[in-house]
Amino acid sequence: MKADIDLDIGRKTFASGLLPELIAVLRRSRPGDLIAVIGDEEHIGPELETWCRFTGNPLLGTAAEGGRIRFVFRCGAVAVPKDNRPVGSRLWLYTNFDCNLHCDYCCVRSSPTVPRRELGFARVQQIAREAPELGVEEIFVTGGEPFLLEDIGDILACCAAVAPTTVLTNGMLFAGRRAESLAALPRDRIVLQISLDSSTPELHDLHRGRGAWARAREGIVRARAQGFRVRLAATVSTDTEAEQFRQFLDEEKVDAEDRVIRRVALRGSATEGVALSRADLVPEVTITSEGVYWHPVGGQDADFLVTRDIFPLAESFAAVRRAFDSEGEHANKLARIFNCA
Template structure:
């Protein structure tokens, strides 16, 4: 999907040595912090100069695509807010067990839907990951998709993860019936947390993103998981500070504690047509594993710019590869990396 930009700047035959820099600065002067500016050129050699300029000026290169033989770079004006959290690389491990889903959310960062190929990680790989994660002293494991409860072996997957570290499963909470309910009931309450998506205090906004009737079904899933004795986090994906504050008030009124709430912004990746544009340099890495390999962060777990390695094992080397990549980012003495909480 093409990343939309506020301004489109055609470089023509210009380079940084022949007037392009002045045009780029003028474009940013006509923009506000956070706006996206696209630069298009038939000369791919502009890329390294543009990347170096972005690092020097503390802007971010958030997308690169080739269209009809010409390269289109998208630059975000200004850096993301600095995070105050300190989370060591490797302390949290994310597993995308699958990419198929029972819903087609319009902002899904990995394009999950009922039509998406499953691309399952598989129980055998999960078991090996869990064993090696325990050896690496991983503090938390997060299981996500797609919808993990689409998988017939999700119980075995969660049991393997929970044996290695406290495990949170991200779910829309709508499939807790029949054999899936039996699976839920078989899980260890003290080691498994459910993070269930609920985007708004009332159905309209949530259903607008996820489909008619989904808010009520998600709420039933929350109530069921709580009744079964599990810790439940509520997670809202919002498009504005006003929506975030509205949801906080809703959680306050229902006495949901801070540690059981996640409020995050829509990210301009995957299916989203608007949201926060995040580049790799903006994100503190959280090791993320899919069937395709090891990624920098769960918000871009199918995007080439966040792919670290196609090789998952040994897990220690996967972690080392992410740390090396992060060290290279830090060599530029920038402070754009941020925590973007998915859980």
């Protein structure tokens, strides 16, 4: 993870001069700066994590480099919208990780060349059987690109029978057998959230590949023509990009509830963006083929993994809630909503 400031502490620990160094580096930092602490003493990790939690400067990553240890923390909390959404009311399913695009900011590093790591219809069926008793009010199906899957129609129908379901897609594959899968789905239970990063092709195609914008627009038209509610989702890097997209949505007369504008998160393939830790985020139970994660924005990152055991679903939900409680009173005050949908 790229840092704004590097602090080489050598063999210092909290017992031998590290604390004044940390205070000094914070004084010359700006909110949001990433600070890398590079040292020779691996055992300072737990104490540094405690200090980060206590001071509200979240620890984001730890790595061994050339025989030394590098810790990265962020100066200050992230300002993201508050919400009172109950933990467990939103359930996210990563059906797969392969994708027909290779977006340069993908939070889970999806691309045409990565392994599929499919969740599978059988597991989706079991999730659907167990979810109704756990307070699930919405299901979100994402990837990768879910419409690469042969059985995506069955998966979505299974989810929609349990709760209103949104599928996140780049909108480029609504033809042939996939169009047939769409046609069979209940319009009143399925929402298509289609990625469109800008009002013109330049910015969208810069991140997603030449021609992606035009094909996404075509997918939006096709989905609407079939009677689906379509939500448009933009991933932006700046406030200016966000405002430009809002103006475009106003011109298109897109309802407020059918808009998602989110900042690039410094996860996965992204080399810059908003650095987010677990302490910043109210958990949204996220299930992949590898286990249960804190939030979809970290759906393949070890620091967001809660448990490898998906079933019984009640126990995995309880594990997420226990993890949230264990963040402590201070962390809970910091936790906010980072909307992916």
